[in-house]
Amino acid sequence: xxxxxxxxxxxxxxxxGSGEEASSVDQLGVLLEELEADDAEHPDVWxxxxxxxxxxxxxxxxxxxxxxxxxxxxxxxxxxxxxxxPQMLDLFRMVLQGRVAEVDSLPWLPGYGN
Numbered sequence: 641x642x643x644x645x646x647x648x649x650x651x652x653x654x655x656x657g658s659g660e661e662a663s664s665v666d667q668l669g670v671l672l673e674e675l676e677a678d679d680a681e682h683p684d685v686w687x688x689x690x691x692x693x694x695x696x697x698x699x700x701x702x703x704x705x706x707x708x709x710x711x712x713x714x715x716x717x718x719x720x721x722x723x724x725x726p727q728m729l730d731l732f733r734m735v736l737q738g739r740v741a742e743v744d745s746l747p748w749l750p751g752y753g754n
Contacts (some may be wrong), residue, residue, distance in 0.1 A: 648689050651735050655700075662687055668732045675700040678684045681716055687735045696743065698728040705753055706731060708743065718748035749750050 650662035655674040662668070671685050675698065683709075686697035693712055699705040704723040723731070734742050 649689060649738060651688050651690060653686045653688070655685050657682075662736055665729075665733055665736065668729055668736060670697050672698060672732070673724070674730055687708065687732050689735050689738065689740065692738070692740045694740075694743075696731060698723070700730070704728075707752060708748055716750060719751060719753035720748055721747065721753060 651659055652662045652667065652671050653659045653672065655677070656679075657741060666689050668677075668687065674685055676702075681701070683701070684697045688695035688711070688731045694708060694710050697707045697709070699707075704721055704727075706720050706723050708718045710717075730745070731746075
């Protein structure tokens with residue numbers, strides 16, 4: 641099975657500002673490795689599903705915070721805590737593969753988790 645259903649379906653945002661189209665699971669692993677560096681000013685990386693209109697962000701630190709945001713702001717942001725790097729990779733893979741229903745079915749909590 642191909643990693644990406646549509647070549648331009650998803651894009652990723654690197655921790656220090658650059659972005660690109662998402663094309664493979666290997667690329668997602670490298671993206672998440674950026675969270676190992678100590679930089680409080682740039683705490684997250686994310687993947688966006690440009691067709692479905694949402695993004696999932698993963699944050700550095702031991703908290704394991706992930707946030708799901710709707711680009712159209714139909715509903716507010718949602719979050720989960722306690723995600724390990726492998727779990728973050730699985731979540732990003734779901735987005736990359738267009739598995740919106742699976743992402744939606746996870747136990748998200750309202751807000752940014754402040």
